[in-house]
Amino acid sequence: MLTEGVLAGPRHAADEPAVPAGAPVLEIRNLSKTFPGVRALLDASVTIAAGEIHSLVGQNGSGKSTLIKVLAGVYEPDAGATASVRGEALALGDGKAAHDLGIRFVHQDLGLIDNLTAVDNIALGFGYDTAAGGRIRWRAQRERAALALSLVVDDFPLDRPAGTLTVFQRTALAIARALQDFGENGSLLVLDEPTATMPRDQVEHLFTLLRRIRERGTPVLLVTHHMEEVFAVSDRVTVLRDGSIVSVEQTADLDTPRLVSLMTGGVHRKLERGAGPDLEQVALSVRGLTGDTLKGLDLDVHRGEIVGVAGLGGSGREEICALLFGAEKRTGGEIAVDGKTLPPNDPGEAVTRRIGMVPAHRHTQGLILSESVRRNMTLATLTDFVKGGRVQRKREAAAVAEHITAFGVKTASAEVPVNTLSGGNQQKVVLAKWLRLKPTVLLLDEPTQGVDIAAQADLHQLIFEAAAAGTAVLVCSSDEMELARISDRVLVVRDGTVHAELDSGRATPHNIFAATLGTAPDDGAAGHLDEDLGSDDRTAASPTLSSSPVSSSDPVDGE
Amino acid sequence: MTAPATTAARSKGSGPASGVAGKASAGSRILQKLAIDRFSGVYIIVVLVVTFCLWIPQTFATQANLRVLLASQAITGIIALAATVCLISGVFDLSIGATMSLSISMVGVLQATGGVNPIVAVLISLAAGAAVGCINALVVTRFNIDPVIGTLAMSAVLAAVSWWVANGETVLYGLSPTFVSFGDIVLGVPAPIIYLAVIAVIAWYVLEHTPAGRYLYAAGANPVAARLSGVNVTKLTWGALISSGVLASAAGVALTLQLGTAPFAGGVSYLLPAYAAAFLGSTQIEPGRFNVAGTVVSMFIVAVAVRGLQLRLPDAPWIADLVQGVILLLAVGFAVWARRRRIARG
Numbered sequence A: 001m002l003t004e005g006v007l008a009g010p011r012h013a014a015d016e017p018a019v020p021a022g023a024p025v026l027e028i029r030n031l032s033k034t035f036p037g038v039r040a041l042l043d044a045s046v047t048i049a050a051g052e053i054h055s056l057v058g059q060n061g062s063g064k065s066t067l068i069k070v071l072a073g074v075y076e077p078d079a080g081a082t083a084s085v086r087g088e089a090l091a092l093g094d095g096k097a098a099h100d101l102g103i104r105f106v107h108q109d110l111g112l113i114d115n116l117t118a119v120d121n122i123a124l125g126f127g128y129d130t131a132a133g134g135r136i137r138w139r140a141q142r143e144r145a146a147l148a149l150s151l152v153v154d155d156f157p158l159d160r161p162a163g164t165l166t167v168f169q170r171t172a173l174a175i176a177r178a179l180q181d182f183g184e185n186g187s188l189l190v191l192d193e194p195t196a197t198m199p200r201d202q203v204e205h206l207f208t209l210l211r212r213i214r215e216r217g218t219p220v221l222l223v224t225h226h227m228e229e230v231f232a233v234s235d236r237v238t239v240l241r242d243g244s245i246v247s248v249e250q251t252a253d254l255d256t257p258r259l260v261s262l263m264t265g266g267v268h269r270k271l272e273r274g275a276g277p278d279l280e281q282v283a284l285s286v287r288g289l290t291g292d293t294l295k296g297l298d299l300d301v302h303r304g305e306i307v308g309v310a311g312l313g314g315s316g317r318e319e320i321c322a323l324l325f326g327a328e329k330r331t332g333g334e335i336a337v338d339g340k341t342l343p344p345n346d347p348g349e350a351v352t353r354r355i356g357m358v359p360a361h362r363h364t365q366g367l368i369l370s371e372s373v374r375r376n377m378t379l380a381t382l383t384d385f386v387k388g389g390r391v392q393r394k395r396e397a398a399a400v401a402e403h404i405t406a407f408g409v410k411t412a413s414a415e416v417p418v419n420t421l422s423g424g425n426q427q428k429v430v431l432a433k434w435l436r437l438k439p440t441v442l443l444l445d446e447p448t449q450g451v452d453i454a455a456q457a458d459l460h461q462l463i464f465e466a467a468a469a470g471t472a473v474l475v476c477s478s479d480e481m482e483l484a485r486i487s488d489r490v491l492v493v494r495d496g497t498v499h500a501e502l503d504s505g506r507a508t509p510h511n512i513f514a515a516t517l518g519t520a521p522d523d524g525a526a527g528h529l530d531e532d533l534g535s536d537d538r539t540a541a542s543p544t545l546s547s548s549p550v551s552s553s554d555p556v557d558g559e
Numbered sequence B: 001m002t003a004p005a006t007t008a009a010r011s012k013g014s015g016p017a018s019g020v021a022g023k024a025s026a027g028s029r030i031l032q033k034l035a036i037d038r039f040s041g042v043y044i045i046v047v048l049v050v051t052f053c054l055w056i057p058q059t060f061a062t063q064a065n066l067r068v069l070l071a072s073q074a075i076t077g078i079i080a081l082a083a084t085v086c087l088i089s090g091v092f093d094l095s096i097g098a099t100m101s102l103s104i105s106m107v108g109v110l111q112a113t114g115g116v117n118p119i120v121a122v123l124i125s126l127a128a129g130a131a132v133g134c135i136n137a138l139v140v141t142r143f144n145i146d147p148v149i150g151t152l153a154m155s156a157v158l159a160a161v162s163w164w165v166a167n168g169e170t171v172l173y174g175l176s177p178t179f180v181s182f183g184d185i186v187l188g189v190p191a192p193i194i195y196l197a198v199i200a201v202i203a204w205y206v207l208e209h210t211p212a213g214r215y216l217y218a219a220g221a222n223p224v225a226a227r228l229s230g231v232n233v234t235k236l237t238w239g240a241l242i243s244s245g246v247l248a249s250a251a252g253v254a255l256t257l258q259l260g261t262a263p264f265a266g267g268v269s270y271l272l273p274a275y276a277a278a279f280l281g282s283t284q285i286e287p288g289r290f291n292v293a294g295t296v297v298s299m300f301i302v303a304v305a306v307r308g309l310q311l312r313l314p315d316a317p318w319i320a321d322l323v324q325g326v327i328l329l330l331a332v333g334f335a336v337w338a339r340r341r342r343i344a345r346g
C-alpha cells in the first residue's frame, strides 16, 4: 500500500511498456575525464538497458565514481562525450538535466548533513512540504520521510541526527532520499557502493528493493566491490580498468575468477601470515565493557594475534572499537593495554600508548578531507618528524612517499587534498596513518570498506605483517569473508556480549554468519575458505545471498 | 566554521593546475605561470597602486601617504591575525574588537590615572586579553555555547567594562612619553608595522612549521577526525582563543602608542576589516585555507583601495565602509566560485 504511492508509477513491465525491456535507457558515448595529473576515464561508453540491474566494477581508482559524478553533473567531462536518456539527448556535466530526465543518485559519501535529522535530510532532497505562507507542515513532512524510509528499512529513528546513525541507517537514509520522488519520472537509479559497510542481513533487504525497481522496468546501476553481490543481483556487468571499459558481460556468462581477472588484468597475490600469535602475552584485555548496546563484553587479544569480531547491526559490534579507543564514552568496564589500565574517553592517551583505530566512518572520523594526503597520513605520528619544535617536512615527505608506494595509494601526489582520491584509496590512507604508528594494539572497524578485491589482499597482507611484528589486532567487520580470511579466531557478538567464539578452523564465513544469527555453528565443512584470490568465490561461501536464511520481511511488500 | 576551508564534503583547491599540459592553451599556461589563483591579490595591489599613482599623484604617491597607510594597516594587521588564528581553529571570535577596546582603555588609564610603569601597563593589558580568551574558551568548550553567540555576548560585556575602566572618556593626556615614542618612525617606517611583521612571522612559523599549527588546521577542518587521531582539540581551542585575545590586546596597545591617546571604544571598528582580511586571505597564497600570508596581502588590498578612494573623494566619509563591505562580499563570492570551478574542472 505504501508502495503504490511512491514506487509504483506506471508499471512498465506489466502494462504496455513505455520502454520495451532491453531497450537502452541510458547511453553514454566516448566519455573521458582528465583531472590534473590523472586521467580518470578514457573513452568510456556504457549502455544501460530497461529492466536490468547493471553492475559497474573495477579496482580502486578505476573511474567508477568519476563516471557517476559526470553523469550527476558534479564534474564536467572532457570534450567529445555524448549521452542520451531514452533517446533524448543529455548534456553530461549538467546535474539538473540528469535529474529532470529521471536519474537519481546515491553517492559513495552519501551526502547527508550530519547534524540534521532524517526528516530534514529527506526534505533537503525534495523540498519541504509547506502550507500557505511558507510554513513547514511538520506532520506531513514527517509522514513523507517515514514513508520514504519505510521502503528501504523498518523502524527508522526519524529524529536522530544523521551523524549519530549507524552506517546502514545512513545508507538507507540516502537511498530513501534519492527514491522519494522516483515513481513520477524515474528512469535510472544509480548507487555508488551502497553496501560497502552494510551488514549482510541488510544487504539482502536492499537487493529485494532493487529487484522491485527492476521489475517496473526501471534499471539500476550499482557499484560494488563484493563479487558475490554482482552475481546475486545483477543482470549485466561492466568492467572498468584504469579508466577504460575492458568488458561488458551478461553475469550469467561469468564466474568470480574470470571477473576478478578482468578487473585486475590477471594479477593476484597469495597471503602470508608470518609469525603467529604469542599466546603468553595479553596485549589487550577487556572486562565488562559496557556502552549503548554493549553489555559487559570480555575479550583478550594477545601480542601478534588477529581477533575478528562479527555481529549483526545492533549487536554491539559497531561500538567496540570506538569504546576501546576512547572515541566514545564507556559506561562501564576495564581496559588494560600491556597490563596497564587505559582511562576512558581519551583518544590522545590511547595514541600515546600506541593504540590505533581505523574508524568505520571514513569521511567524518577517519580523514581531514580538505587536507593533503601527507598531512592526513602523519597526523597521528607527527611527533616522529619534530626536531627542535619544527616539523621536518623533507623527512615527513620521504616517509609519506614510501607509504604511498607500500600501500599502493593511487594519487596524483602527496600534496593533493585527500578528497580527490577514490574511496578505496582514501581508506588506504587511513590504514597507512595507523600502521605507521607501529601500534601495540590496532583496532580496525570495517578496515577494508570500499577497497577492491586485489587491494584488499594487499591490505590484509599489511595487517598480517603488523601482527607478525607483534601488534595485537582486533578486526570488527560486517564482512564474514574478510573475518574468516584473516582472523586467528573470531568472536561473535550478539545482544551486547560475546555469544560464540570460533577458532580459525571453524571460522568459515558460513559458520560466522550462522553464529551472528544465533544459530549454532556447524562443525566444519559447510563453507570452505580458499585463501587464493583467484578462486575466491564468495557466492559459495555466503549463504545469505543465494538462499536467504534471514526472514527479512520484504520491505516493499509491507502493508 | 563557515570558513571556506572547513566544509568537509567539499573539495579544496589543489594549487595551480598542473599536468594536462597537452590541453592547456597558451593563455591558460601563462595564467598558470603567474599563478593567478594564488597571487591574484598581489597583482591587484600592484594594479591599484599604479592606478592611484596615475590618478591622484599629488596625494597618493607621497611618502606621507605611504606612512599613513602602513601605520593604520599595522593595527588592522595584528587584529586580522587574531581573526585568522580563530578561523583556522574553526571558531569565530567576535569579541576581538571589544577586547582591543578593553586593552586601549586599560593601557591608557593605568598610565594616566594609575601612574603605572608603561611596560607593566602593557603586560597587564595583554594579560587581560589572555583572560578574555580564557573565558571565551571556557564558554565554548565547557558550556558548549556556540562560539558566535558566546563571543558576541562577551563583546557586549567587554564594551561595558571598557567604558567603566575609562569612565567613558578618551584618555588624552598622561601617557608616558617613552610609551608613545614606541609608535614613532623607525628605519623610515612607522614602528607598529615592524611589530606587525614580527608577529606575522611568528604566527606564520607556528602555523606552518610546528606540530601545534598542523593540529590547529586539522582540528579546525574536522574536529572529530582530529580528536580520533590523538589531537587534543579542546586544548587547541583554548590556545586559539587565548592567542586571539592576546593579539587583539596587542592591536589595542599598538593603536594607543601610535595615537598617543587612548580612545576607550577604539577597537570596535576594527572587527569588520579584520574578518574581511582573513576571509579574503583564504582565497590568496594558499587558496582554500585561512593563512597568515593571505591575510596580510588581503589587508593591503583593502587598505590601498580604501585609502586611494578616500583621497580621491575626501567628501565621502562613507567610502571606507562601503569598500570594505563590497570587498568582503566579492572575496567570499570569488572564493566559492573558484572552488566550484576547481571541482568541476578537476
Ligand SMILES: Nc1ncnc2c1ncn2[C@@H]1O[C@H](COP(=O)(O)OP(=O)(O)OP(=O)(O)O)[C@@H](O)[C@H]1O
Pocket: A035, A036, A038, A039, A040, A058, A059, A060, A061, A062, A063, A064, A065, A066, A067, A108, A410, A411, A412, A419, A420, A421, A422, A423, A424, A425, A450, A452, B011, B343, B346
Ligand atoms: N576531484 C578530483 N581531483 C583529482 N583527481 C580525482 C578527483 N576525483 C577522482 N580523481 C582521481 O580519478 C581516479 C578515479 O577515481 P574514482 O573515484 O572514479 O575511482 P573509483 O573507481 O570510484 O574507485 P573506488 O573503488 O576506490 O571508489 C583516481 O585516480 C582519483 O584519484
Ligand SMILES: [Mg+2]
Pocket: A064, A065, A066, A108, A192, A422, A423, A424
Ligand atoms: Mg568510488
